[in-house]
Amino acid sequence: MDKAREFLQLSQEESEIVSNLVVHPHQTGIPPSFYEDFALRGIRVDRVEAGFVACTFKVPPRLTDRNGNLATGAIINLVDEVGNAPVHIQGLSVNVSVDMSISFLSTAKLDDELEVTSRLLGKRGNYSGTLVVLRNKATGEVIAEGRHSLWVKHLSKL
Structure with a gap:
């Protein structure tokens, strides 16, 4: 369990990258979702x-x-x-x-x-x-x- 937790732990740099993500507006007028912008863009x-x-x-x-x-x-x-x-x-x-x-x-x-x-x-x-x-x-x-x-x-x- 400790190995898994260590592997999944974000470094400071990775944490900052995630914190600085920008979610762009959805073009069809439907409110944007983080999921759509992050996973499907x-x-x-x-x-x-x-x-x-x-x-x-x-x-x-x-x-x-x-x-x-x-x-x-x-x-x-x-x-x-x-x-x-x-x-x-x-x-x-x-x-x-x-x-x-x-x-x-x-x-x-x-x-x-x-x-x-x-x-x-x-x-x-x-x-x-x-x-x-x-x-x-x-x-x-x-x-x-x-x-x-x-x-x-x-x-x-x-």
Whole structure:
């Protein structure tokens, strides 16, 4: 436990960096959240088709671990967010993650450009499954592959 606590302890410099983070205003008029600005800023949607989404994401310094790799928590977040996209219908549904299974196959470094794709695997009732792949655009190497299961509740329009 002491080793884990020591590993997770921020240095003075790291603590100051976190304290000085600036959260930029959200552009759609919805109040900004720290989460959106910190975890998702920089993701670019390249292609959207029925049951498929492709994005590009350049690894920023704020999401790297002490070894300079894209943090596993950031990878999990990308699987969660991009895995949700093929089943999301703006204003018509609420998607709840039921299960995620992620295989970490390689690492991504600072400034690596990643291709993040999500494909709908299938639906049964309110249950949907997606497959998310994070790949280094320059080398083609797969960084991680995740399966994301969601329960979709359709809301009636007000």
